[in-house]
Amino acid sequence: MSDRVIIFDTTLRDGEQSPGSTMSLEEKIRLARRLELLGVDVIEAGYPASSPGDFKAVETIAGMCEHAEVAGLARAFVPDIDAAWNALKGAKKPRIHIFVATSPLHMEFKLRKTPAEVLDQIRMAVSHAVRYTPNVEFSCEDASRSEPDFLVKACNEAILAGARTINLPDTVGYAQPEDFSALVAHVINNTVKAPDGQEVIFSVHCHNDLGMAVANTLAAVKAGARQVEATVGGIGERAGNAALEEVVMALHVRKDYYGLETGVTTQQIYPTVRLLSRIVAQPIPLNKPIVGANAFAHESGIHQDGVLKHRGTYEIMDPDSIGVPANTLIMGKHSGRRALTSKIQALGYKLNDEQIDMVFAAMKKLADVKKNIFDEDIEALILEEVLRIPDKYELVHLGIHSSDIGVPPTAMIVMTVDGEEKQKSAFGVGPIDAVFNAIAKITNHPYTLDRYSVNAITGGSDAQGEVTVRLVQNGRKAVGRGSHPDVINASARAFINALNRLAKRHEEH
Numbered sequence: 001m002s003d004r005v006i007i008f009d010t011t012l013r014d015g016e017q018s019p020g021s022t023m024s025l026e027e028k029i030r031l032a033r034r035l036e037l038l039g040v041d042v043i044e045a046g047y048p049a050s051s052p053g054d055f056k057a058v059e060t061i062a063g064m065c066e067h068a069e070v071a072g073l074a075r076a077f078v079p080d081i082d083a084a085w086n087a088l089k090g091a092k093k094p095r096i097h098i099f100v101a102t103s104p105l106h107m108e109f110k111l112r113k114t115p116a117e118v119l120d121q122i123r124m125a126v127s128h129a130v131r132y133t134p135n136v137e138f139s140c141e142d143a144s145r146s147e148p149d150f151l152v153k154a155c156n157e158a159i160l161a162g163a164r165t166i167n168l169p170d171t172v173g174y175a176q177p178e179d180f181s182a183l184v185a186h187v188i189n190n191t192v193k194a195p196d197g198q199e200v201i202f203s204v205h206c207h208n209d210l211g212m213a214v215a216n217t218l219a220a221v222k223a224g225a226r227q228v229e230a231t232v233g234g235i236g237e238r239a240g241n242a243a244l245e246e247v248v249m250a251l252h253v254r255k256d257y258y259g260l261e262t263g264v265t266t267q268q269i270y271p272t273v274r275l276l277s278r279i280v281a282q283p284i285p286l287n288k289p290i291v292g293a294n295a296f297a298h299e300s301g302i303h304q305d306g307v308l309k310h311r312g313t314y315e316i317m318d319p320d321s322i323g324v325p326a327n328t329l330i331m332g333k334h335s336g337r338r339a340l341t342s343k344i345q346a347l348g349y350k351l352n353d354e355q356i357d358m359v360f361a362a363m364k365k366l367a368d369v370k371k372n373i374f375d376e377d378i379e380a381l382i383l384e385e386v387l388r389i390p391d392k393y394e395l396v397h398l399g400i401h402s403s404d405i406g407v408p409p410t411a412m413i414v415m416t417v418d419g420e421e422k423q424k425s426a427f428g429v430g431p432i433d434a435v436f437n438a439i440a441k442i443t444n445h446p447y448t449l450d451r452y453s454v455n456a457i458t459g460g461s462d463a464q465g466e467v468t469v470r471l472v473q474n475g476r477k478a479v480g481r482g483s484h485p486d487v488i489n490a491s492a493r494a495f496i497n498a499l500n501r502l503a504k505r506h507e508e509h
């Protein structure tokens with residue numbers, strides 16, 4: 001048995017079927033390019049018979065891929081197989097992927113066929129596909145709920161008809177690792193050899209309904225499966241598929257346990273997940289294994305101190321190995337002075353002990369109201385606490401009149417500019433717009449609001465609102481933050497904070 005695991009990516013097919021993840025042709029092309037860089041062995045580009053759009057996507061990606069095999073999905077019907085081949089025939093390495101359900105439930109209620117009829121259909125479909133290409137994969141849909149001996153019969157039909165990859169999906173995410181590995185071993189040990197002597201590759205395709213997709217996939221690999229079907233970020237039908245990056249990194253980090261290789265360039269993992277996240281406009285959850293923002297973040301002082309002394313104390317993999325730009329030691333309430341010192345150095349500042357103490361004290365204060373303290377916060381603390389230039393602008397008073405009838409929302413702002421008190425009023429489409437207009441009138445600087453976001457620092461309706469704005473002024477950008485239980489007040493503070501940062505940078509240069 002080979003020690004190479006074939007990585008079959010189905011982000012563009014199964015992944016694209018997940019709610020809210022529909023991709024345009026352009027986006028599929030970009031992702032396919034990235035998947036080739038990542039080094040997956042097979043890209044399942046779609047299901048050509050399902051729609052003209054899917055056909056076009058498979059045809060385009062088939063014509064484009066240099067190294068990866070390109071697969072098209074087909075039900076076990078002649079028209080589906082013909083459509084798949086028509087879409088795939090321009091590929092350097094085409095693969096037809098046929099599936100039919102083999103569980104009693106699916107055969108009786110969905111297919112309305114007897115087991116014998118299903119076996120006939122498998123023989124017919126695979127025989128038809130191998131006339132086009134010897135690279136045919138056959139999947140027993142709902143394999144994990146199929147009777148093990150019938151599963152062996154179904155796989156034998158496919159192998160004898162010419163399929164060289166046999167896929168055993170846990171279509172509904174029902175399997176448990178030990179059971180599933182026993183089932184995979186049963187099929188591997190009891191199926192026939194290919195008549196032409198070629199090796200038959202066994203594959204799995206696991207769904208995550210019970211959170212077991214990656215565990216089941218790895219258990220199957222341990223039992224002898226040498227192809228895994230997975231998606232970037234684990235997107236897919238319902239709760240999704242096995243996450244490609246998790247399977248790959250488990251094999252990579254625990255090579256001592258699995259003793260197996262993949263063709264994946266692990267440094268491409270992070271950029272690939274980021275690209276997918278941008279395409280489907282879904283943020284990567286903070287706590288997502290391998291690629292979440294917190295995956296390499298150490299907050300507790302003990303952990304930070306350990307990581308600084310020896311990475312291996314709390315890190316089982318190097319962030320560089322998956323292509324994360326730099327290790328982000330996120331500061332917080334429990335961060336120690338030592339971690340802060342190293343962060344300050346990394347940001348390029350040379351401070352003496354007394355100055356570090358000032359920043360440390362300010363960070364502890366900030367950590368009381370702000371859970372995660374990022375690089376820009378530390379930078380702001382250095383600039384504000386140590387290399388202090390008094391704030392040019394300060395908010396003194398804010399008044400709002402807002403109603404959905406009559407006068408448009410109005411803001412009255414009192415603030416100091418270089419210590420001198422000034423007052424202005426302005427209208428806006430909403431109260432926050434009115435506040436920004438009034439501040440802009442006082443500071444007399446044209447600006448563009450590039451980004452505005454509001455988050456609750458803690459739960460509950462009395463939580464502090466934390467507003468982040470990004471302003472662009474004469475081509476220069478500045479981020480400002482403000483927090484206050486009243487989001488309008490927090491917005492004014494964030495806006496003024498950004499203006500102060502712009503002003504400081506102006507004076508420093």
Ligand SMILES: [Zn+2]
Nearest residue numbers: 014171205237
């Ligand atoms: Zn699936």
